[in-house]
Amino acid sequence: xxxxxxxxxxxRYDDGPATVPGLDLEIRDGEFMVLVGPSGCGKSxxxxxxxxxxxxxxxxxxxxxxxxxxxxxxxxxxxxxxxxYALYPHMSVFENMAFGLRVRNFPKLGIERRxxxxxxxxxxxxxxHRKPGQLSGGQNQRVALGRAMVRDPQVFxxxxxxxxxxxxxxxxxxxxxxxxHHQLGTTSVxxxxxxxxxxxxxxxxxxLNGGELMQVGTPLELYNDPDNTFVAGFMGSxxxxxxxxxxxxxxxxxxxxxxxxxxxxxxxxxLLLGLRPEKLVYASSAPANWPRLTGNIELVESLGxxxxxxxxxxxxxxxxxxAGLRAFSLGDALELAFDPAALYLFDGASQxxxxxxxxxxxxxQC
Amino acid sequence: MNxxxxxxxxxxxxxxxxxxxxxxxxxxxxxxxxxxxxxxxxLWVVSLAFSGQQSLTLVQLSxxxxxxxxxxxxxxxxEVWTLDNFRAVLTKxxxxxxxxxxxxxxxxxxxxxxxxxxxxxxxxSRFRFAGRQRGLTLFLISQMFPxxxxxxxxxxxxxxxxxxxxxxxxxxxxYAITALPFCVWMLKGYFDTLPYEIEESALLExxxxxxxxxxxxxxxxxxxxxxxxLFAFMTAWNEFILASIFMDDESLYTVPVGLRFFVxxxxxxxxYFAAGSxxxxxxxxxxxxxxxxxxxxxxxxxxxxx
Numbered sequence: 306x307x308x309x310x311x312x313x314x315x316x317r318y319d320d321g322p323a324t325v326p327g328l329d330l331e332i333r334d335g336e337f338m339v340l341v342g343p344s345g346c347g348k349s350x351x352x353x354x355x356x357x358x359x360x361x362x363x364x365x366x367x368x369x370x371x372x373x374x375x376x377x378x379x380x381x382x383x384x385x386x387x388x389x390y391a392l393y394p395h396m397s398v399f400e401n402m403a404f405g406l407r408v409r410n411f412p413k414l415g416i417e418r419r420x421x422x423x424x425x426x427x428x429x430x431x432x433x434h435r436k437p438g439q440l441s442g443g444q445n446q447r448v449a450l451g452r453a454m455v456r457d458p459q460v461f462x463x464x465x466x467x468x469x470x471x472x473x474x475x476x477x478x479x480x481x482x483x484x485x486h487h488q489l490g491t492t493s494v495x496x497x498x499x500x501x502x503x504x505x506x507x508x509x510x511x512x513l514n515g516g517e518l519m520q521v522g523t524p525l526e527l528y529n530d531p532d533n534t535f536v537a538g539f540m541g542s543x544x545x546x547x548x549x550x551x552x553x554x555x556x557x558x559x560x561x562x563x564x565x566x567x568x569x570x571x572x573x574x575x576l577l578l579g580l581r582p583e584k585l586v587y588a589s590s591a592p593a594n595w596p597r598l599t600g601n602i603e604l605v606e607s608l609g610x611x612x613x614x615x616x617x618x619x620x621x622x623x624x625x626x627x628a629g630l631r632a633f634s635l636g637d638a639l640e641l642a643f644d645p646a647a648l649y650l651f652d653g654a655s656q657x658x659x660x661x662x663x664x665x666x667x668x669x670q671c
Numbered sequence: 672m673n674x675x676x677x678x679x680x681x682x683x684x685x686x687x688x689x690x691x692x693x694x695x696x697x698x699x700x701x702x703x704x705x706x707x708x709x710x711x712x713x714l715w716v717v718s719l720a721f722s723g724q725q726s727l728t729l730v731q732l733s734x735x736x737x738x739x740x741x742x743x744x745x746x747x748x749x750e751v752w753t754l755d756n757f758r759a760v761l762t763k764x765x766x767x768x769x770x771x772x773x774x775x776x777x778x779x780x781x782x783x784x785x786x787x788x789x790x791x792x793x794x795x796s797r798f799r800f801a802g803r804q805r806g807l808t809l810f811l812i813s814q815m816f817p818x819x820x821x822x823x824x825x826x827x828x829x830x831x832x833x834x835x836x837x838x839x840x841x842x843x844x845x846y847a848i849t850a851l852p853f854c855v856w857m858l859k860g861y862f863d864t865l866p867y868e869i870e871e872s873a874l875l876e877x878x879x880x881x882x883x884x885x886x887x888x889x890x891x892x893x894x895x896x897x898x899x900x901l902f903a904f905m906t907a908w909n910e911f912i913l914a915s916i917f918m919d920d921e922s923l924y925t926v927p928v929g930l931r932f933f934v935x936x937x938x939x940x941x942x943y944f945a946a947g948s949x950x951x952x953x954x955x956x957x958x959x960x961x962x963x964x965x966x967x968x969x970x971x972x973x974x975x976x977x
Contacts, residue, residue: 356871356875357875358871358874358875377874378871378874378875379874379875379876379877379878379879381875383875384875384876385871385872387868387871387872388868389866389868391866391868391869391872392869393869393873393887393891394869394891395887395890404873404876404878405876405877408873408876408877408878408879408882409876409877452872452876456876
């Protein structure tokens with residue numbers, strides 16, 4: 306097992322702009338690190354640089370304390386699971402799992418034992434003689450996991466391994482990967498664009514956007530304490546509501562709210578207010594001093610135990626996640642309230658979080 | 672046809688009507704006519720071969736033959752069926768020897784051609800190197816000239832410079848190399864469809880490029896290799912002009928060159944020629960049959976991705 310350290314690592318293809326402009330990140334020993342972000346954010350490139358499948362344009366990459374920039378993939382002691390499984394179609398499940406050991410000249414008995422053990426763990430014992438073409442997607446991905454496991458590598462890399470599976474299998478395989486990491490404790494790096502996978506699997510999550518590292522932290526840190534609007538918008542489903550407000554030095558105002566605020570001096574005129582959909586409640590059941598807002602219902606999505614209500618308030622749009630089920634008709638006016646302590650304040654230009662004394666001061670309704 | 676018979680067997684009247692309509696349609700007539708154009712000359716060859724004669728005319732018509740007799744003469748049926756021509760070709764002529772020569776040349780061409788084209792196509796498909804695009808284009812351009820155009824340059828290079836005239840090695844080299852552009856394009860197209868992640872995965876597992884090529888790529892590319900190999904084999908097996916120019920020694924002739932000498936200014940042994948032609952096509956037919964299951968997937972594989 307080993308830690309992985311990026312020191313100013315960048316990747317540039319030919320003369321184009323940098324895919325990864327300069328990454329500083331440490332992945333701790335035994336950690337399950339999830340790299341998450343929209344497509345084209347450089348997360349796969351980052352993963353492939355760890356594997357050695359992409360060269361590093363500048364900066365240094367360390368695995369277990371050794372600089373690996375110039376080390377070929379086979380000498381990095383890394384196993385990778387691909388989105389499309391990348392199994393060898395002409396070999397049986399057993400041969401697929403044994404291939405890596407065979408090319409490394411492992412003793413025959415050792416191979417047999419390791420493959421059978423891994424197959425046992427993953428519930429593949431009955432399928433060892435089958436070929437990948439005869440297996441389902443979930444089974445194939447388990448074979449790919451087994452192939453990675455048998456070599457007992459320093460690091461596991463996962464490149465969107467669940468993207469080709471249907472929703473039910475995805476949940477099931479998420480459990481398999483989670484248990485596996487718990488059991489083996491191998492340092493793992495997992496790339497996905499799905500924030501639910503990131504939240505459920507990651508010890509820590511690194512959010513990337515346009516090759517830049519937006520924030521690193523535990524799932525709850527990112528959820529509760531986002532550094533910028535990108536992280537705020539990425540974590541949580543539906544994402545955080547962001548409202549444009551104007552700061553006139555004494556208070557924040559927009560179409561639906563005016564919030565007096567103590568420390569607005571020195572801040573830009575254009576600010577963004579962030580509010581999680583789940584922090585909105587029915588005004589009737591909220592404390593009297595919570596600010597209220599009224600909007601017209603545009604869309605209601607019922608999820609059974611809760612519903613997502615999309616509101617139009619003036620020119621702004623809000624989503625509220627409300628418990629229970631109620632019959633609404635579109636266009637109805639709905640009054641909601643929120644805890645002012647749950648507000649986040651972001652700079653309008655830089656999109657960065659403004660932390661010092663967030664909007665907790667006296668607040669009045671407009 | 673099968674569905675027609677099926678329908679007839681089931682005794683449904685409405686479909687039968689449709690079948691009859693199909694048979695008497697202009698499409699059916701056109702197809703039958705086209706099929707005849709293809710089959711008719713072949714029938715002549717077969718008839719000639721089994722007739723035991725050497726003359727092109729199977730039926731001797733008298734000058735005052737009736738129209739009916741003249742029409743009947745158009746139907747290629749020998750008066751007697753006999754294997755005499757085959758027997759003669761195999762025993763009295765050095766035919767078996769020529770077949771042996773052809774086999775050696777064609778098999779060696781296939782082996783040399785496949786070895787060169789597999790490795791080249793893999794490089795073109797997977798590696799990015801200076802001159803890659805240009806090389807592929809040049810390969811393509813070389814296919815646009817008629818083969819006869821290369822006759823004189825090839826003669827100069829192979830016979831005069833390399834001194835490989837009248838030798839199998841010269842022929843094998845020429846055949847393998849002229850087949851190369853097509854083989855490389857064909858195989859490259861197939862290699863392109865194999866997901867690269869499979870190789871990346873093998874790289875991470877510790878396999879060398881060579882191991883990956885031998886143990887993963889080649890087995891996966893079997894359909895394409897079968898088709899390409901068949902092409903290389905047939906290039907060498909059927910080739911006539913180069914072989915007739917390069918080879919002087921009768922004992923070194925390949926089959927097509929040998930066959931030609933049954934019909935020349937001094938001889939017109941059409942029966943031997945026909946029997947020999949049938950014998951020559953047998954190995955190719957056998958190859959086709961044995962590779963049949965690869966043919967469909969292999970031929971279409973290079974063309975369409977996915």
